[in-house]
Amino acid sequence: MSVLVVGSLALDSIETPFGSAKDKVGGSATFISAAASYFNSPIRLVGVVGGDFPQEGIDFLERRNVDLEGLQVIREGKTFRWAGRYHYDLNERDTLSTDLNVFEKFDPVIPEKYRKNNIICLGNIDPVLQRRVLDQLEKPRFVVCDTMNYWIERKNEELRETLKQINVLILNDSEARLLSHEPNLFKAGRTIRQMGPSVVIVKKGEHGALLLTDQLVFSAPAYPMENIFDPTGAGDAFAGGFVGWLARTDDMSEENLKRAVIYGSTLASFCVEKFGVDGLADLTYLSIQDRFRQFRELSRFDED
């Protein structure tokens, strides 16, 4: 199986209590692809950048063995830009500015050879674009989708249409409550499953993640991070680790979905240790396996 990633490529300007960076290569597709690349290759990426996207961004993706045939480069345009500032406890952030630029008129075109044999990971973009991607793909297909409060609030009907066509929805706890109008996360999961996806994953930041299906509640612990350098991209790294493992194993059983959640958590924990995508630049499969096993120890107990 291959992984097909559709999402944003961005230049991020980030302020955290520990430092700041301007025009750092980022975007959901970048983080997802980099994380997934440790499990499966090549990663098929569909996205758009302007003429100002730096060569180092292209070099980074190529080093991670990401196939860029689906990357549109609009020479005369500017790359999507996001600027944000994290608070001291890193659980909250303010978006300072969002400039869609070339993303405003993005029309994803899926290259012919990408249209089958994929796990599809739809990064956090307009649900209309997400559906336009799905319309170009052969069935059967396995679709993992991310979203955010912005689309839940402003494109709710469009999002609900997209949800009917996906298998797994990944979102955070406040987004799950917002989408379902249900404060209890287990009830929220059931309400969202009734909207389409048979699997809902609720990311809870420092509290770990929940994997919810009709049969299963799986509670994944959080890795004990004492120093989070930059939370940007953690959710995308989670999605990338998750789809990467599923593509590597081609096994969608509930037991394997659990492992995929732990691999997602593992990649997210590496991501936040450095600025931007730097945390996903130089991992080894051994170091990933080692942290996966540490996750087991975190929640393991014996009966007697």
Next chain:
Amino acid sequence: MSVLVVGSLALDSIETPFGSAKDKVGGSATFISAAASYFNSPIRLVGVVGGDFPQEGIDFLERRNVDLEGLQVIREGKTFRWAGRYHYDLNERDTLSTDLNVFEKFDPVIPEKYRKNNIICLGNIDPVLQRRVLDQLEKPRFVVCDTMNYWIERKNEELRETLKQINVLILNDSEARLLSHEPNLFKAGRTIRQMGPSVVIVKKGEHGALLLTDQLVFSAPAYPMENIFDPTGAGDAFAGGFVGWLARTDDMSEENLKRAVIYGSTLASFCVEKFGVDGLADLTYLSIQDRFRQFRELSRFDED
């Protein structure tokens, strides 16, 4: 080993979105003793009530095999009363009134036969009273202590003195942050361990609990509750299940502390299924074991 519980006995008036009750038998010592009683008997209770404490409260404790030799009854006084209202999402509550009554002049006296061979569970009371209890007990002793934001804010120095003499501190996540001035829970745990207790347990409500020692991070999942009827006493039930298991096994190893945290979580999950202490009235050891095993399934995953 026996369990010695010191704490409040109260008459609670509770409003939740699902119902309300007036002058319901409660208090930290009541919940702790009831929960611990499923593991170990008899439970030794030290506390105070007024002449208005209902016979059904005494009957409940005696049915749970709680030794009441240490219960002071002030015939002419009134029992401690607490009134509170829970919000729709049950994570927040407003205290409507607190009437200390006989608790205001409570001077805990530990009966002679209670002074050794105990695990001591200090319920959430004034840290000065907690220390007055410890002064009466023979060493060596194993002390598990609960506290709350009220004491952290208003009796900080007294609390810090008490912390020097205990082994395990149980508190919730916001209290851990308040006590340590540290938003990161793993750092908060280390800061608090430097104050005295070698073990810190952070309760995180719907997100489970953390067991933190110098060597160990253990992340316990939360039981997937779709319907929480009344959260009152959940924290005390947790403490009771925790100390009950430790007393039953007389094993303070880290592996066994993990199990004790799961038994604490188990008793807390039963507690919130009914109003007041009703959820702790008619359990069986088999039903507790069964839920303990369900906790294992919640976080279990295999490597491949």
